[in-house]
Amino acid sequence: MEYIVSCAQAPRGKNTITRPEGLDTNFDVSGMVDPDGGLIDRRIFSDPLIYAQEQRRIFARSWLFIAHDSQFEKAGDFFQTYMGEDPVIAVRNKKGEINVVLNSCRHRGARVCRADLGRTKNFTCTYHGWAYDLDGELVSVPNETYYDESFKREEWGLVRVPRVESYKGLVFANWDENAEPLEDALGDMRWYIDAFMDRDPAGTYVVEGVTKWVLEGNWKLAAEQFATDWYHVTMSHASALMILSPTGKGPKKEIAERKGLQFSDAHGNGAGFPVHPRNRFDAQPVHEYYDYDFLRERLSEEQVTGPLTNGHATVFPNFSYLPVNGSIRVWHPKGPNKMEVWAWTVLDRSMPEDVARAQRLYNLRTFGPSGVFEQDDGENWSECQANAHAFMVQNTTLNYQMGLGSATEREGYPGKTSELYSDEAGRNLYRRWRELMNTPAWHEEFK
Numbered sequence: 001m002e003y004i005v006s007c008a009q010a011p012r013g014k015n016t017i018t019r020p021e022g023l024d025t026n027f028d029v030s031g032m033v034d035p036d037g038g039l040i041d042r043r044i045f046s047d048p049l050i051y052a053q054e055q056r057r058i059f060a061r062s063w064l065f066i067a068h069d070s071q072f073e074k075a076g077d078f079f080q081t082y083m084g085e086d087p088v089i090a091v092r093n094k095k096g097e098i099n100v101v102l103n104s105c106r107h108r109g110a111r112v113c114r115a116d117l118g119r120t121k122n123f124t125c126t127y128h129g130w131a132y133d134l135d136g137e138l139v140s141v142p143n144e145t146y147y148d149e150s151f152k153r154e155e156w157g158l159v160r161v162p163r164v165e166s167y168k169g170l171v172f173a174n175w176d177e178n179a180e181p182l183e184d185a186l187g188d189m190r191w192y193i194d195a196f197m198d199r200d201p202a203g204t205y206v207v208e209g210v211t212k213w214v215l216e217g218n219w220k221l222a223a224e225q226f227a228t229d230w231y232h233v234t235m236s237h238a239s240a241l242m243i244l245s246p247t248g249k250g251p252k253k254e255i256a257e258r259k260g261l262q263f264s265d266a267h268g269n270g271a272g273f274p275v276h277p278r279n280r281f282d283a284q285p286v287h288e289y290y291d292y293d294f295l296r297e298r299l300s301e302e303q304v305t306g307p308l309t310n311g312h313a314t315v316f317p318n319f320s321y322l323p324v325n326g327s328i329r330v331w332h333p334k335g336p337n338k339m340e341v342w343a344w345t346v347l348d349r350s351m352p353e354d355v356a357r358a359q360r361l362y363n364l365r366t367f368g369p370s371g372v373f374e375q376d377d378g379e380n381w382s383e384c385q386a387n388a389h390a391f392m393v394q395n396t397t398l399n400y401q402m403g404l405g406s407a408t409e410r411e412g413y414p415g416k417t418s419e420l421y422s423d424e425a426g427r428n429l430y431r432r433w434r435e436l437m438n439t440p441a442w443h444e445e446f447k
């Protein structure tokens, strides 16, 4: 089921104030990113002003992943998360819609919800007691008689995110009321997502609870890697691959050097995956559970031999997933040098309990916070970040030239693909980043 909450105008017209010019200065970042030449200015990963501009021009106008819709079974089910650095609450209202509202009291700004998730009838601020319903309307104000008649509760509801849409159970929200529909923003990427999220006619659900951890590293390092970087696997994960291989010596040459494809598009989305007729799920019970012929029929030959199992993907800007273990995650930005990873496990609804358990444990062992692969990735990002602020380091250009000019159309695969070993999706992610950073956003019209 797709839930859509359409276009509730955020209350900007009334009760807004005017700021002096210059507080939100935007920079032209054209020279910092050269997607055609494969060059990146390292300062985009560490500069506080660039980071602040990202909050305004990337996160305040892109479709951002909020939650899986199985987290909102009944009216009042809520989940607290972030859009960029903005705290938001996603909640199913009495009409069955999912609302996303800014988690900031209109009185003095305290969060009105401090629980991670749960079920409630309303959100009552613990500072002075203003209470808001499941649509974010202000429904109760203690000692209201001390305000004069110009005070109107209906003008002081929580700020609503105007667009909430979902695709195959993945709920996204966008602060830009006039943003293109989510499905258009996903575009060709939908076919690659389907190979992960549409294997089961009964749909998917997420294991209750979210695993969260903090990493030293700019959010783009992770988003980029999941979009474009199969290249690091053999080197960075050598020890994990040894442990997992039956011989203990690492994968056979034919597996280590698997050929594959990498998809990317103008929206900045990217996905890479080996292509092989015997691609399979790593967890044995999961592999045995799936009927690959059924999946060939339900999806396509290309999806089954490609992005269905191994691979990586990022939906621009900061939502990523791994089909092989059902990991979906958001890289929440927490300043230029820090990110918070929020990770869920997605399972097919028809999976028997033992198969679901095997997949959940496999995900935790490989890509949980102490997973044998996850630790390697986090270590790499922290290493890249550690000296990113240093002057000479900042003035040393980075190389994103692998597979330059190799993207082309291939029959059976939507959009353009390059070889698996390529920086093409990375270049496209930064092309999109540059485009948004250099284009005024919807909220700038109000200045």
Ligand code: FES
Pocket (backbone or CB within 6 Å): 105, 106, 107, 108, 109, 110, 125, 126, 127, 128, 129, 130
């Ligand atoms: S800050 Fe929420 S009621 Fe005062």
Ligand SMILES: [Fe+2]
Pocket (backbone or CB within 6 Å): 232, 233, 236, 237, 373, 376, 377
């Ligand atoms: Fe990795």
